[in-house]
Amino acid sequence: MSETTTGRTDTSEAGLSVTAALAAISARLTEAAALAKAALVCARAGSEREAVRIVLDLDVPLSEARTLHGAICLIGRINRKAAETFAPGD
Template identity: 65%
Template sequence: MANLNITEGLREIATRLTDAAAIAKAAVTCAESGSEREAVRLSLDLDELLSEAETLTGR
């Protein structure tokens, strides 16, 4: 991925953030329905996606 152009890089970031948003929504749904353990488990999956998105921004 070192040779991504700006458009490809932005698409990669957008994909990871979209995936993270879907996971966050699922975690909220679990928490609201009383499945707090599942919500926490799902929220742990956010770390990798957000870290990847941050790496792609060059920070």
């Protein structure tokens, strides 16, 4: 996001950032789903110890997805605040 000479916020860069972040969230959640399914298969096969080991690997992709989600929310709040600040008629 950058401020233009008119004082308005240019959101074209933010749009790309949001799109990239959403794609990254999707990738992390796909990875987490695959890990969860693998853990379930292990547990159903009687290898609960291996299932727990696999589930522990969920930490990273879930944490990264949560962080990316927070970043997108922050961009949204910044855009709303900028729209309020630079609303026409001010």
